[in-house]
Amino acid sequence: MKRRTLISLALLGATALLATPSSAETLKFASLPTGQVTQHPVGEGPKTIPATEKVPGFFVAKPPPEQTMNGRMQFSMIFSKEKDAKDFSTGKGGFMGSSEEQADVCFSERATDVDIDEPGGPAEWSPSLEPGVHMSPHFMPMPPRAKGGKPVRMQDIPRKFEVTAVHQERFVDLGSGKAQLEMVDAWVDPTTRGVRQIAKATLGLQRVTDAPGGFAIYAARERTHVQLVVRRVKDPDATSSSGGSGSVAEMRRARMMRMPLMIEASSGTHDASSCGFARVQLHAEQGVGEMAKLETSVVSVVPAEEQPEKKESPLQALLGGGDSMQDLSQPELHVRPMSINMSTSWTSRDKEPVVSITLGWAGRDKKM
Amino acid sequence: MQRWSGLALAAVLGSVAAAACGGHGGAQAPAPQVPAAKAAAAAPSAPCHKLARAVATAVSASGVSSTVVLASVDGKTVAYVSDEDVHAVLTVDVDGKKQLASTAIDGTPGHMLLTPDGRLLVTVKDKSKVVALEPSVTDKPLATSCSIDTATEPVALALAPDGTVLVSSGWGRALAGHDGDTLARRFSVELPREPRAVVVSEDGKSAFVAHAVGSQMSVVDLAAGKARAVKLRGKDPLVAQRRRMMRSQPARMKAAGIKVTPEMERRFAEMEKEGDSETERGSRSSCQGYALAKSIDPAGRVLAPEVFVDNGDPNMRAEGYGDDDSPTEAASVAVLDDTTGTPIDTSLATSRERMFMGHGDDPRDHHEPCLLPRAAIVDPSTKNLLVTCFGIDDVIAYDAAAASPVRAEKRRWGVGAGPTGIALDGPKHRAIVWSQFDRVLDVIELTNIPITAEKANPRERSGRIELPAAERKIQPEVALGRLLFHAAGDNRIAKDGRACASCHPDGRDDAITWATPDGPRRTILLAGRVSSTPPYSWSNGEKTLREHLSTTFDRLDGGGLRSAELDAIVAYITTLAPPNAAVARAPKEAKVARGEQVFLSKEAKCAECHIPSADFSDGQLHDVKSKAKADRGDQFNTPSLRGTGGAGPWFHDGRYKTLKDLLKDVDGKMGHTKQLSETDLDALEAYLRSI
Incomplete structure (x- = not known):
């Protein structure tokens, strides 16, 4: 089998602290280090927040008119940097902010996959982290449709902007295998652009293992949960082996690395x-087991000098394009889906919850 | 075809006899000239006793049985292989990669277990016996020490910490405990249908028994001799979640200041009821519970590979078999707490569709699921749960420490076709896999290599030990039929990857009522009853088995097989032995004889349609007032009663959970049973269980 420069292997050499x-x-x-995470607030938020109230790291921006379909589409964005918010409002910036790197500060809203709709039930923040939050007017709850009754058209459902709770996570690498997640929750009034802090928390993290493709996995415990954070890490060696910054291969590799982490x-x-990291939390209570899976792509680089010489097909020969069809100066990129499986379980004979992380290929290796 | 099958069977029986009379060859030449001992269990058995000195010691004592067992004998690592085609236990030098000897067995050998004193216990499935063999030197056949009788069809063995040998019997529906020295039976516990693998809890108090059908596991209290069933039904967590959200809707409306009228309350209640039905539908049957393994680190977990089945809504008609809108079968590994016997809920969650955006339609991009798991072990050094899978012929390594191991696949290896057994060689960090259909042993290296070192192909090949051809073989056509019958992931058979063996494990039935285009239909037991009972299907649709296979593959949205392949499947299923052959051969007890009298009586009228000379069927349609809501018609083909006693629930829609319920309820609609006393009903039931 051909030797292949795997990004993860290069990464391994980068620091002695990484686990195999x-x-x-x-x-x-x-x-595991302990810490706290914030939870979605229970109960109603304020009806309105004065424009003068602000929270650092929460910048509310209205879209430029050309992005509202002549005012028919109403929404606001929240960014962590003031410049990104200004750029967006003036039509200079996009939805993802200005950074070319994957963001280490991201937002999410209330999760819809837990018992949040049970009156008095627990509430969690969604694992879907974004560099910017898109806030739209909320649909009002509707009465049930009578049997045989006409369905209600979307445009007929009343909607209104509401003060909404927003969650922010900031990943801070402290070095030596340690990191922390700083969390701030705030009520955001999209109408006034006022922001009011709800809660703050810090979660200390320990780097516990790495995954191919430039992923570091961190863990912490918090009350009855295990918190697991998968973070993309910068990989100068991979950049170098793909031809360095600005090369076509590196641009393609970097684009692939910016694909969302599926959870x-x-x-x-x-x-x-779509953030530079993803966090999942798993219950760690006796008699309970939980699992989460994260899927992503691992990009590997085959340097030009290691690529097998490709034979020219008769058609290529006829067209005279054989040589141009293989650019031997460019490294070849391969991509392979990988899953990171995270599990907690606690049975009668376990002294403490069993926390397990498994890596596995989720498909075959393919040329990009 | 029938005549051909008969000839094939005669040839098979002839060769069994030949093997049985082979005697000691004495030499150490490789097979087919390998030495063969007198067929074990042929003669009346000597009393069993403990061996004074163990010649063979277990390489990695697990206390559970398999069709391949590793032992250390004379400094060699030897694999004892249960070869059911050859009716022999083979002795194979694992490091020398050669077969050393062959010990003939009078019957079909199944699982084996090496006792602490060095005896090799072998289940003989079709003789209802366990044979004790004595390994001595590696290149000679094993001597038969003794044998014991068991309930019908012993399938698996396990060793309790106190030395008790446990034997599970498939058709006999029992778990028996035997003295570790004398093998005398100490107790027997009745179990539900089709028990398979057995493991004993860490504290030795409970035995866990897998079941091939019935969505359950049995947990047997070994001190009290009592069994309880633990339901293993798949649950769709999203269905329950949707229901919770619906239930909360009125509260959300009130919180938003919207008035909730009584009419709205009534409609919400209706929707919640519909939600109940959806939740019920979200609960999946499980089957294919053949294998069990115990986790070592973390300890105290029983791992049960199985398959969740979505059989559709039997109250509705389906286009094929089951619900077209959801995957019919999903691989799973249930994790049970060995102290409480309760499963971890997450391990029973039915997995959702694939999520990764990079997967295309190319089947090579996906890992085929393990829809026919057959054997399992845990390697403590890598914390791998290794599961052998028929059909895809892979060994899959899952994380044994995960809450749902099937969602934590680590890697897989390709092995020979029909991997029935796996054994661990802990000291050498390897596993040995026996694949019956290909008659090969594969050696899998188990070092915990980094994921980056794995080859680009997720299905790696393992090392292989080829065995010499045996004198006794199954017919090539039957062998091909067996392969095709177990071909999971073959879209010529079923678009969704189901194999024939998915619904007919061991050629029997899955105990499931399916939604079909004709209405609800119970899967029919095939083994030992198909050759002489045309026409086929509950609706009498097809005159030949070939026609019926084609219809079935069509309903499964499969591309269809070639003519020779259809013939091969027919050849295979018509040679399957009836599972209760040993019972049928036994002399009739008085109760069974009385039951036969009742069955044949003019008053009961059972035999008018279930004609004994015609394999207990008349091949005709009858209206027995059993039309269900979704049935197209009201007439049903008379099913053969061969083996029916062990194949409940009964009727075309599985409406009767017990035979007694059936016998009492059908009076006037199907024969007459009202006049029968309880004693005669018992006798009739006993007779039905004997045929």
């Missing part, structure tokens, strides 16, 4: 994080 990316790790629950929660619902 073996296909499974079982973590010692008691040795399958224990409940079976799917989320996606």
Whole structure:
């Protein structure tokens, strides 16, 4: 088999602190750092928030007129940087902010996959993290449709902007395998652009293992949960082996690396994080087991000098384009789907919750 | 075809006799000249006793049985292989990669277990016996030490910490405990249908028994001799979630200041009821419970590979078999707490559709699911749960520490066709897999290699030990039929990857009532009853088995097989032995004889349609007042009663959970049973269980 420069292997050399990316790790629950995460507030929020109230890191922006279909589409965006908010409002910036790197500060809203709709039930923040939050007017609840009755058209359902709770997570790499997630929750009034803080929390993280493709996996414990964070890490060696910044291969590789991280929660619902990291939380209580899966693509680089010489097909020969069809100066990129499976379970004979992380290929290796 | 099958069977029986009379060959030449001992269990057995000195010691003592067992004998690592085609236990030098000896067995050998004193216990499925063999030197056949009688069809063995040998019997529906030295039976516990693998809990108090059908596991209290059923039904977490959200809707409306009228309350209640039905539909049957394994680290977990089945709504008609809108079968591994016997809920969650955007339609992009799991072990060094899978012929490594191992697949290896058994060689970090259909042993290296070191192809090949051809073989056509019957993932048979064996495990039935184009239909037992009972299907639709197969594959949206392949499947299923052959051969007890009298009596009228000389069917349609809501017609083909006693629930829609319920309820609609005393009803039931 051809030798292949795997990004993860290059990554391994980058730091001695990284664990070997073996296909499974079982973590010692008691040795994980502890911390807190915020929870979605229970009960109603304020009806309105004065425009003068602000929270650092929450910048509300209205779209420029050309993005509202002549005012028919109403929405607001929240960014973590003031410049991104200004750029968006003036039509200079996009929905994802200005950074070319994947963001380390991201937002999410209330999860819809837990018992949030049970009166008094718990509430969680969605794992779908975005560099910017898109806020639209909420649909008002509707009475049930009578049997045989006409369905209500979407445009006939009354909608209104409401003060909404928004969650922010900031990943801070502290070095030496340690990191922390800083969380701030706030009520945001899209009408006034006022923001009021609800809660703050910090979760200390320990880097527990790595996955191919430039992923570091961190863990922490918090009350009756295990918090697991999968973060993309910068990989200068991979950039170098793909031809360096500005090369076509590196641009393609970087684009692939910006694809969202797909998350399958224990409940079976799917989320996606467009952020530079994704967080999942799993219950760690006696008699309970939970699993979450994260799927992504691992990009590997085959340097030009290691690529097999391709034979020219008769058609290529006829067309005279044989040589141009294989650019031997460019490294070849391969992509392979990988799943990171995270699990907690606690049965009668376990002294503490069993926390397990498994890596596995979810498909075959293909040329990009 | 029938005549051909008969000839084939005669040839098979002839070769069994030849094997049985083979005697000691004495030499150590490779097969087909490998030495063969006198067929074990042929003669009256000597009393069983413990061996004074163990010549063979288990390489990695697991206390559970398999069709391949590793032992250390004379410093060699030897694999004892249960070869059911050859009716022999083969001795194979694993490192030397050659067969050393062959010990003939009088019957079909199944699982084996090495006792601490070095005896090799072998289940002989079709003789209802367990034979104790004595390994001595590696290149000679094993000597038969003794044998014991068991309930019908012993399938698996396990060793309790106190030395008790447990034997599960498939058709006999029992778990028996035997003294570890004398093998005398100490107790027997009645179990539900089709028990298979057995494992004993860490504390030795409970035995867990898998069931091939019936959506359950049995947990047997070994001190009290009592069994309880643990339901293993798949649950769709999203269905329950949707229902919770619907239930909360009135509260949400009130919170938003919207008035909820009594009419709205009534409609919400209706919707919740509909939700109940949806929740019920979200609960999946399970089957294919053949294998069990115990997790070592973390300890105290029983891991049960199985398959969740969506049989559709039997109150509705379906286009094929089951619901067209959801995957019919999903692989699963249930995780049970061995102290409480309760499953971890997450392990019973039915998995959702694939989520990754990079997967295309190319089947090579996906891992075929394990729809026919057959054997399992845990490797403590890598925390791998290794499951062998028929059809796709892979060994899959799952994370044994995961709450739902099937959602934590680590890697897979390609092995020979029909991997019936797996054994662990802990010291050498490898597993040995026996594949019956190809008659090969595969050696899998189990080092916990980094994922990056794996080859680009997710299905890696393993090392292989080829065995010499045996004198006794199954017919090539039957062998092909067996392969096709178990071909999971073959879209010529079923678009969704189901195999024939998915609904007919071991050629029997899955105990499931399916939604079909004709209405609700119970899967029919095939083994031992198809060759002489045309026409086929509950509706008498097809005159030949070939026609019936074509209709079935069409309903499964399969592309269809070639003519020779259809013939091969027919050849295979017509040679399947009836599962209760040993019972049918036994002398009739008085109760059974009385039951036969009742069955044949003019008053009861059972035999008018279930004609004994015609395999208990008349091949005719009858209206027995059993039309169900979704049935197209009201007349049904008289099913053969061969083996019916062990194949409940009964009737075309599975409406009767017990035979007694059926016998009492059908009076006037199908024969007459009202006049029968309880004693005669019992006798009739006993007779039905004997045929």
